[in-house]
Amino acid sequence: MTGDHWAVIAILAVAAFSIRVLGLVAGGRISASRYAWVLDQLPGLIVVSLVASSLVGEPTQTWVAAVAALCAAILTNHVVATMIVGVTAFAGLTYLAL
Amino acid sequence: MKYGAIAILPLAFGAAIYGFAFGLLAAQVGFPWWGVGLMSATVHAGSSQIVAVEQFASTQTVVGAALAGAALNLRYIGIVASLSDVLAGLSLKTKLLAIHITGDENWALTMAERAKSRDIGAAFLIGSGLVMITVWTTSTTAGAIIGTALPDLERFGLGFAFTAAFIAMARGLWRGRPQIVPWLVAAVVTMIFMSFGTPRAYAIVAGTLCGLGVSSIQRRISGETS
Numbered sequence: 001m002t003g004d005h006w007a008v009i010a011i012l013a014v015a016a017f018s019i020r021v022l023g024l025v026a027g028g029r030i031s032a033s034r035y036a037w038v039l040d041q042l043p044g045l046i047v048v049s050l051v052a053s054s055l056v057g058e059p060t061q062t063w064v065a066a067v068a069a070l071c072a073a074i075l076t077n078h079v080v081a082t083m084i085v086g087v088t089a090f091a092g093l094t095y096l097a098l
Numbered sequence: 099m100k101y102g103a104i105a106i107l108p109l110a111f112g113a114a115i116y117g118f119a120f121g122l123l124a125a126q127v128g129f130p131w132w133g134v135g136l137m138s139a140t141v142h143a144g145s146s147q148i149v150a151v152e153q154f155a156s157t158q159t160v161v162g163a164a165l166a167g168a169a170l171n172l173r174y175i176g177i178v179a180s181l182s183d184v185l186a187g188l189s190l191k192t193k194l195l196a197i198h199i200t201g202d203e204n205w206a207l208t209m210a211e212r213a214k215s216r217d218i219g220a221a222f223l224i225g226s227g228l229v230m231i232t233v234w235t236t237s238t239t240a241g242a243i244i245g246t247a248l249p250d251l252e253r254f255g256l257g258f259a260f261t262a263a264f265i266a267m268a269r270g271l272w273r274g275r276p277q278i279v280p281w282l283v284a285a286v287v288t289m290i291f292m293s294f295g296t297p298r299a300y301a302i303v304a305g306t307l308c309g310l311g312v313s314s315i316q317r318r319i320s321g322e323t324s
Contacts, residue, residue, distance in 0.1 A: 001133045007160045009133060012150050013140035015168035020178050020197040027179020039172045041313050042306070043145075044271035045284045046169055047264050049305035050149065052285035054261040056292040062258065069262040073269035080115050082269070086262025090255035 061093035102204070102218075102225030105211070109203040110229050113144070114237040120148050121241020122248075123259055127155035131246055135239035142198060142231050145267050146171045147238075152260040153299065162299040170267075177205050184208065184219050196220060199227030201234070276316060284309030 022030070030036060055066060069086030076082065117138070124134045129151060141147055150167025157163065178197050185193050204226035211218040268281075288305030292298060 001130050004154070004158070004160050005129060005133055008150055008154050008164050009137045009140065011161060011164035012137070012146065012167050015164060016141045016143050016146055016171050016174075017198060019168065019171050019174050020200070021194070023175040023178025024185075024193060024197055027175050028182065031176050031179055037313070037317060038310065039175060040273075041277075041280065041310060042172055043170050044268060044273075044277060045280060045306045045309035045313075046149070046166060046302065047268045047271060048281045048309070049284045049288040049302040050152075050166075050264045051261060051268060052288040052305060053292055053298050053302050054264065056289050062261075065255075065258055066261060066265065069265045070269075072262075073266045077266075077269055079263055079266040079270075080119055082266035083119060083259045083262040086265065087255045087259050090258040094255060 059097075061090065061097055064093055065090035099221040099225030099228075102208070102222035102227075103229045105222070106204050106207055106226035106229050109207065110233040113201075113203060113230060114233050116144060117234050117237030118241035118244075119259070119263075120144065120151075121238035121243075122245035123148070123241075123256065124151045124238070125242040125245030126248070126251055126256055127151060129242065131239055131242035134242035135235055138235040138238040139231065141167075142201065142234060143167075143171045143174075144201075144234070148260070148263055152264075157297065157299045159299050162303075166299070166302065174200075177202075180209070181205070181223070184212065184223055188220055192220070192224075196224050196227065199224065199231045201227070201230050204230050276313075276320075279316065280309040280313040283312045 030039070051066070055063060065086055068089035069082050072085035073082040121131070121134050124137075124147075125131060129137075137147055146167040148167075149170050150163045153163035153166050154160065174197075177200065181197070181200065185196060188196065200223065204223060207226060208218065208223045211222060284305040286305075287308040288301045291301035291304045296304070
């Protein structure tokens with residue numbers, strides 16, 4: 001494990017715990033503030049941007065597999081089920097394309 | 099405490115499967131099994147970990163990857179705030195332990211059980227939380243050990259598993275129609291920035307900020323008309 005791996009774990013651990021502590025000391029005030037909507041919206045927007053960035057420049061089979069995963073996500077709302085459907089679709093499409 | 103530890107077991111089983119899958123992916127992109135275990139024990143946040151690991155593997159940016167992951171966990175400000183009654187009267191040390199081992203599953207179960215009986219409180223939260231963090235750490239480590247032993251699974255589409263996991267997370271974060279426009283703007287802006295050669299990490303920040311901007315405008319308009 002490189003120094004960078006350690007750093008990712010350390011920064012993420014400190015940041016995640018700080019967020020929890022922030023909730024403990026000021027959660028009530030933050031939730032009632034006029035900027036509370038930012039906390040609600042931010043995770044969804046980051047995840048959507050992540051999906052978009054994963055699909056840019058990818059071949060058609062990746063996009064089709066993404067649609068399959070999206071259908072699975074809508075139907076099941078389950079992370080592991082969506083991953084299984086997505087990866088199976090991706091592997092199947094890649095195999096057919098070869 | 100024992101009641102909480104037993105009551106959480108069905109949910110812990112679900113988390114174990116997710117944890118195993120995450121551990122497998124993390125090992126495949128270069129995290130050693132003990133690093134995965136250490137991360138799970140110290141971070142204890144599934145979606146944050148999967149985002150940070152994927153971002154680090156694809157962009158090699160340390161701070162960007164960690165902060166992108168942490169941002170996924172912002173909901174814990176509200177989650178922990180909602181526990182103020184449950185945690186009241188505990189020592190600071192116990193409170194800090196309790197909030198670290200609180201995850202979506204044991205928080206939701208504690209709140210649901212507390213709505214039925216006021217006897218349910220900190221002991222239930224801590225008992226169920228201890229089971230959850232143990233199961234999460236063990237299952238992610240086990241996944242990583244298997245993932246290290248397996249050959250490179252990228253050619254079988256394992257890399258796409260991250261994208262599929264993000265799609266599932268987006269589904270979980272979907273709250274209704276007002277999100278359509280901000281989400282579309284975030285996706286399109288990210289894609290435009292990447293098409294012009296912007297590094298992935300920056301494109302994601304640009305997309306997210308534009309989405310937030312649109313959401314803010316939407317709120318102002320709906321505020322004026324209502």
